[in-house]
Amino acid sequence: MEYLINLAILFGIYSMLALSLNLVVGMSGLVSLAQAAFYGIGAYATAIGMTSLGLGFFTTILLGMVINAVIAFVVGKILARFQGDIYAIVSAGLSIIVFSILLNWKSVTNGPLGIFGIGKPEIAGYTFYSNSAFLLLTLVFTLVIFAIYWWIDRSSFGRVLKALREDEKLTQIMGYKTKYYKSVIFVLSAALSGIAGSFFASYIAFIDPSTFQLKEGIFLFTIIIVGGLSSARGSVIGALILISLPEILRFIGLPYETAAQMQQIIYGAMLLLMMIFKPQGLFGNYRM
């Protein structure tokens, strides 16, 4: 049971990330590979805030969200000028820059050695020390982000984003300032990713820059592609599949000499099959 609880915590964290990414990619059609960067900034805000500044977990969540929002606002101004492949390349560049900063700004991030001993959340003297309590808190925040996604999806703001996704020029002709919409959703998505980063840092208790590389951004992208673009439940189901599948494969009894390699091959093959038979993802409302 404890193992499943741990698995569920990771599922919750990746659901938050997938939901926030789907706001940008699925709902707005902006191919962003920068999510790992915001995830990392959130995680480092909590790690540094709790271990060096003596801040509480929830304060560090806010701190991470604010830092992410400011960075996303500045970068979003630049990104809003691009679309399609160029948007993806520039956002990947942001991910690489943030990784390099985390790796080399040793006086703040402790560089490649990372930060350990990150504490657990605490409210009014109660510490979420047990995994089941931590899971409960993770699921509450996941639900909040799910609700935010659901609300945007049904709002007039969300409808403009979808219009922008389908045809940006036409949306501009209709009188909407698309750059503004692109910036706002990018800032919101970045701030929400920071929450996931904070939870990850507290859960794992140790972080280093290697977790927040571009490949993590691609993994998050895979989650929403498999689950389905522009779909809240697709984001959650995508996270469920991509987090639980490797764990299921740990149990299939392959010979130990090649088990790790075989698990990776089977994992890759299953994703490939899923994309062949469900190219729009499991619950996708939009196909790239």
Next chain:
Amino acid sequence: MKKFLLSILMATALTACGEKAETSKENEKPVVKIGAILPLTGNSASLGEACKSGLLKAQRENKSQNLKYDYELIFENNLGTTSATAQAANKLVYQDKVDVVITFLNGMGYVVAPISENKDILHFCGTFQKADLKPLGKTSFVQGTSIEELQSKIIEVIKSKNISDIAIISVNFSNAAQMMEILESKLKKENIRTSLNVFNPGERDFRILIEKLKKEGFTHYYVSAFPPETDIIVKQLHDANIENQYILGQGIDLGNNNDLYNGITCFSLTLGSQKFIDEVSQEYDLTNIYGAGVNYNIFNLIVNSYENTPSENIKPSTNDLINYIKNTKKFECIGGNCVVSDNNLIKTPPTLRTYKDGKPLVLE
């Protein structure tokens, strides 16, 4: 779709609920389950395979002896990431109910330490050690070579070769760059001209850097990197006509092209004796043996502790095992004695080696 999702949930739940027997069927000896979390795929796979080979070799050798317990190894892949390490640790601790967990490199040790401590399970992490390294936790031991001891050896060799200048090229990963910063300051104290050049993992072209260092008059180079960068740097040093004998490799470790390293002096944490290195290389068809020695030592230390700790129950408690290890203080290991300090650090001496005909040759 619902069926598909349901099947995923069912599969996860079913696999997670399965438990294995705690005793072996052959002779009904109690089984000590040892879970090893290693990077078996990805960039660090060669490191993980070497660690795995060291453990398997120790397990095979111990099987032929008449021991109180059977020692079962369960390998889990962490892909070199912290999140996969946490999941692997949770699976081993809560599902497989292992008695001991083994990790490699500090970062992974930090992730597993709180999990093992929470369940009161013994944990060993193989790595380099810095003198001021904070202990991982009550139930965790760090086993490896101290940076201070390693660097004293490096300076001793540099001085014995009358080297007056040395350029350091180091990857900025784990504690490699930090180690090189310490080495740089020590070299300066010895009046050896030096230059520390740090690069980020994934860089491939070092030719401009090498040319710059050559122009600055550096004739000797110290490379501290992981594969494949190690191979790339050394190949590019060769291409720049820098003779083999002037290159001092850290060996964290070398890549898969050992012919590149003929004549180079390499320093590393304990690799073991020449006999051990030859055996591991041949038995498991390995070119990279870094980590095999440390894990071989860890496995034997676990066996030693279990076999010699008296217990009223089927197996000794974690507390008894920790006390046994701390009280014994010194264990016979390959590559010298393993010395246990009060803060759960187990020190082993560094290994100095060179390469001849593409094969590692232990110098000390």
